[in-house]
Amino acid sequence: MSGGLVALLDDIAALAKLAAASIDDVGAAAARASAKAAGVVVDDTAVTPRYVHGFTADRELPIIKRIALGSLRNKILFILPAAMLLSQFLPWALTPLLMVGGTYLCFEGAEKIWERLSHHSSGHEVPVATEGAGHEEAMVAGAIRTDFILSTEIMVIALNEVATEPFVRRLLVLVFVAFVITAGVYGVVALIVKMDDIGLALAERRSGLARAVGTGLVRAMPRILNTLAIVGTVAMLWVGGHILLVGADDLGWHAPYALVHHAEEAVLSATSLGGLGWLTNTLGSAVAGLVVGALVVAIIHLVRRTPK
Numbered sequence: 001m002s003g004g005l006v007a008l009l010d011d012i013a014a015l016a017k018l019a020a021a022s023i024d025d026v027g028a029a030a031a032r033a034s035a036k037a038a039g040v041v042v043d044d045t046a047v048t049p050r051y052v053h054g055f056t057a058d059r060e061l062p063i064i065k066r067i068a069l070g071s072l073r074n075k076i077l078f079i080l081p082a083a084m085l086l087s088q089f090l091p092w093a094l095t096p097l098l099m100v101g102g103t104y105l106c107f108e109g110a111e112k113i114w115e116r117l118s119h120h121s122s123g124h125e126v127p128v129a130t131e132g133a134g135h136e137e138a139m140v141a142g143a144i145r146t147d148f149i150l151s152t153e154i155m156v157i158a159l160n161e162v163a164t165e166p167f168v169r170r171l172l173v174l175v176f177v178a179f180v181i182t183a184g185v186y187g188v189v190a191l192i193v194k195m196d197d198i199g200l201a202l203a204e205r206r207s208g209l210a211r212a213v214g215t216g217l218v219r220a221m222p223r224i225l226n227t228l229a230i231v232g233t234v235a236m237l238w239v240g241g242h243i244l245l246v247g248a249d250d251l252g253w254h255a256p257y258a259l260v261h262h263a264e265e266a267v268l269s270a271t272s273l274g275g276l277g278w279l280t281n282t283l284g285s286a287v288a289g290l291v292v293g294a295l296v297v298a299i300i301h302l303v304r305r306t307p308k
Helices: 002-036 038-052 057-089 091-118 135-161 167-203 208-250 255-271 274-305
Strands: none
Touching (some): 038 057, 038 167, 057 091, 057 135, 091 135, 091 208, 091 274, 135 167, 167 208, 255 274
16 A cells, blocks of 8 residues: 555655646747747837827826726737647748748837938827717727737747747747736836826925935926837837848848848857847848838838828
């Protein structure tokens, strides 16, 4: 009896170790996939606060919560099943689809730069909130629609990182990414949106230190949002350009990626600093993204100006 119990405990221990290893593998793959989606995540974080601009303070967090739930619904109910079916039955289509998304990211990044340089708006800016019972519904619906595009990019980028993994592991990684990215993005958005309220509350305290910190927060928020928008733009160009370089290389056009890779190796050989090598690769990807994005922006503006 004792021998059978020991054997059973050994089996349970072995299964536990196997399960732990599987969890570690899923966690590592999910972390890798989430890191690749960084550019889209930063842009999502930069865009969303504009959707609560002009609403009263008591409606800001409820609106963000509704947008977050809509984002999670986008990922789990619509994007996830489509991504899993694609990876299972049409895996060859993943690279072209990813490159389409990469081109969109490059376009978005280049268009933001064009708007800053030309002082023109593309018409995509979120309108200031106005009075009306249905306005909050319209703003939330618009935010969720915008999120659908960004969420699709996040999920496809994540899927590409684990495309060769077994079906169940792919599914677990995508579910993990969906929940963690959504919680992370909208948690940060909530903090950003309420930061000025926190600053105002601190500024009313009796403590001189609290008042100084509060005043500093209120004054810093416009700069923080502007910096976040700039970082989001650069990240979109970097991620989009890298997707296009790697995708073109996978499809047989090796020259663009080889050029960036050789530049990275040259920097590594000259400096022996891995960080500079990574920075060179990132800069090359961003430049490629800017070139592609600028071409798309030019084509779109040309089409818009063409008389019908």
